[in-house]
Amino acid sequence: MILGIPITGETVAFFLLSLLIISSGVMVMSLTKVMHTALALGGVFLGVAGIFILLGADFVGVVQILIYAGAITILMVFALMLTQKGDDTGYPGPGKRSFFTLLGVAAFCALLLFVIRGTSWPVATTKVDPFPQPSIVMIAQSLFHTYTVPFELVTLILTAALVGAVVIARKEE
Amino acid sequence: MALQPFLALGVILFGIGLYGALTKRNLIIVLISIEMMLNASNINLIAFSHFAVTPNANGQVFALFNIAIAAAEVAVGLAILLAFFRLRNSADVRDVNTMKW
């Protein structure tokens, strides 16, 4: 028991993953070299994927790794390299405004944490197994029964975004 | 495990992302920060899905939608960034100021 929390495999995993996510996030903010930033970002995404799996959402965790840690991180790296102008010295570090922003963000987070702490979350009275079926089955059922229309709409949005991105990024004639 | 630690983790990640989005000069870092904020919300969704009174997959489905939208957003955001870079030869947020007085 540490701080009233029983030490189980679950908690250990949670703390390790949290540590990974938070430290990687702070590194993303503080590192100046582009490649380092990209690596730290990958750390964040992987940590989040771990949290997902820890919560029994295997499918979403895998998707997270594929899309975020894979595609998006790589995309960001490409973009960073494309817009690179020498090194990053042109981007000065935190100034007075950064301090105030930090203050505001801290206050915001403090408020949210306070609320999370103060709220009595509804808890299942009887112990039920979170997921009687493999999560992927449930997701499939949800997606193709309850959420069919939103699902199709998302495909539409993705197509539109694809076309839009091509149009915007195209060189002007 | 209880719900609160996961929510707290989400809040912290969101705060980091928010700080980055509001202070970083490089547009790409800003975009990255926004992705982190989206991830924080995904953590929340999955956590609620797991700790619901009657657990279900709705949260996971929404997390998937979120990821899809995020992907679209990154694509468009990077396209805008490239167009802007071509126009101004800069990726600095401070140069995006045509909408001022």
Added chain:
Amino acid sequence: MANEAWLIPAIPLLVYVILLVAGRRISEPVVAGISVSAVLLAFLLAIAVLADVAVNGPTAPTTYAWLDFGAHSLTVGYEVTMLNALMLVVVTLVSALVLLFSRSYMKGDERFSRFYQYLNLFVFSMLGLVISPNLLQFYIFWELVGVCSYLLVGFWYYKPEAAAAAKKAFIVTRIGDVGLFIGIILLYIATGTFDFNGLYTAGGAAFSQVATLAYHGASVPFGMSSSGFITLTALLVFIGAVGKSAQFPLHVWLPDAMEGPTPVSALIHAATMVAAGVYLVARMQPLFAASPVASETVAVIGGITALLAASIGLTQRDIKRVIAYSTVSQLGYMMMALGVGAYTAGIFHLMTHAFFKALLFLTAGSVIHALDTQDLFSMGGLRKKMPITHIAFLAGALALAGVPPFAGFWSKDEILSAAFQSGHYVLYAMGLLAAFFTAFYIFRVYFLVFWGEAKGEKHAHEGGSAMVIPLLVLGALATLSGFLNTPFDPFVTRFLTYGHPLGIGIDPPASLPLILVSVIIALLGIWLAYSVYGRANRGAELAKRMGVLYTLSYNKFYIDEIYHYLIVTPIFTIARAIAFIDRFIIDGIVRMLGELGYTGGVTLKYANTGQVQTYGVLTLFGLVALVAIALGIGGVL
């Protein structure tokens, strides 16, 4: 025919509209031609109406519903009584002649058609006033007359004196109008009707039985006694007449109104504006008859006005001012007549005065037109150069002075004898003195202008036929119209009292000694004028001998100055103080708010840096604050 009486005011109104729409594009002769023939047509109609009522008696009012408020309803319409049939004829006749005269007088004026436009509106207003069957409609036309006089007196608005005179005329008469309006409303409260006829029947036998005033379940307001209430309303109505008919103490606007073109003066003085007040009192005669106090007030004010104005007229240098004061004085006579109960004498004098005063003004206009000056002492010797004007003026002067057989003699003498026989000996004496002054001042003008040596270098000559014809017509009328109502054959009296069961206003029979006295007085005045100004100009000598009296008269008894210091200056002081408060304190606050908004906007616009991140930070702070407040209210925090 009397049922078509509405046509009479409608014709000038139509001409007014035509001129309003097309006046600029019509040439001067056409404008004048349309106007004169239209008013002449109205005159012929008026004659027809007059003949009709002379045979068939007055018509019942024709009314149309206008507005309904619950139990109250307002009507408009027209009505022909004996009194207003006569007024229609006088007004249209004089107006037609004045319009004709203006043709030459205003020739070449830049705003010729505008002038005719205003004149037509003026005539329309006066005619509408005359045939109004109820007090509310009457009041509307009353105010229209006021507006027209404002427009016409200030016609040459680029002259500062004219603009000031127009303003003065409007404001001074406004004081009277307020009184009249209050009176009208009080009458409505008491009787529940605006109709003239209704007012009389409402009070039972023409208001004389005060106890029956309460009508339609309404009672006398304010817990007043009936007789007190009648006196109050009668006096309020009279205040309106005082303003409009230039009675003391509101007479000051009329002489100043001389700044307008001379035909306007003729119209205002003879037929329209000032007659309205006398007409009002005559029309409300039953009301005044029911209140001895009010009647006495009317008579006394009339007497004072007659004497005061006549004594001022003695010394004025401006030809038009002399005639203007004579108008005020003659209006005083009319009021005196109405006050002592000689209703028909007052109206008869109104009629004869309309003719000879219009004549005097038009001849004065003719003289001014010829000499381009209004100063009596730079005129002279016009007897030979302007024979027609000379004869016409002489006829008018004799009529004004009251020399038999000219028109003024009959009417004025009727008033004086009515005053004497009703026991108002002081008023009679004042009237007699005023008559003496009148004869003196008008012949002073006559001798100064037409006798003696010519002074101006300008070659004086008669105006065109448009000027001469009205002079001849009016001259004939001034000479002969008195015979309409002689003691031997009181035609006008018979006409006006047609079917009047009460016999209101039947004059006492004339007595020879009284007639002789007034004739002698008039001749004395003329003789004095002749001896001072006719044989040789000894005016200065006389003035010196009179000393203070001369100064007082010449300065119009300093009434304008007294008003200026007692009323105008304090009001101006108050107005300035209020203007200061308004301009710098009230406006200041408003302007300060505006400036704050502007300055704030200008300052804050720099916060719009275009930096999305800055906005984001500020939004974040706002969000934190909102969440904190929400939590605080919810009691969580």
